[in-house]
Every structure is written in structure tokens, then in C-alpha cells.
Amino acid sequence: MTPEQFKMAKAALGLSNPDVAEGTGLHRNTLNKIDQGLSKASTAQHVRLYLEAKGVQFLEGGQVAVGPGVALKGAEE
Numbered sequence: 001m002t003p004e005q006f007k008m009a010k011a012a013l014g015l016s017n018p019d020v021a022e023g024t025g026l027h028r029n030t031l032n033k034i035d036q037g038l039s040k041a042s043t044a045q046h047v048r049l050y051l052e053a054k055g056v057q058f059l060e061g062g063q064v065a066v067g068p069g070v071a072l073k074g075a076e077e
Contacts, residue, residue, distance in 0.1 A: 003037040009056040
């Protein structure tokens with residue numbers, strides 16, 4: 001999960017970092033690190049699983065969503 005995907009997922013769900021902190025049990029400062037791309041991979045995975053459970057679909061390059069999801073357009077396009 002990239003920082004951009006994290007921000008998009010929060011926006012899609014109408015969540016703030018304090019909301020995600022409450023849902024995941026993580027500190028808001030930890031979530032700020034995800035926003036900046038400075039988190040541990042295990043922490044980002046924990047948050048990603050939480051967001052997926054809330055209905056977010058993360059897409060990797062080239063994937064097409066079947067329903068609601070989070071997608072990033074590649075810089076080369």
C-alpha cells in the first residue's frame with residue numbers, strides 16, 4: 001500500500017487518521033508515517049487489512065476493479 005493509496009482509501013471511506021487509529025489500535029503518529037511513506041511494511045499491511053475489511057479494494061498496476069476500489073493511474077500514462 002502506497003501513501004497515495006492510503007490517503008485515497010481513507011477518503012473513500014470518509015475516515016481520518018484518528019478514526020483509523022481507533023479501528024486498528026495504532027497511534028495516530030504511526031498512521032502519519034504511512035501518509036509519508038515511512039512506515040514498516042508490517043504496519044502498512046495491518047492497516048491495509050483493516051481498510052480491506054471496511055470495503056476498500058487495492059489495485060496494483062494494470063488491474064481493473066470489479067466494484068468499488070482504490071486505483072492509481074501510472075505516472076507514464
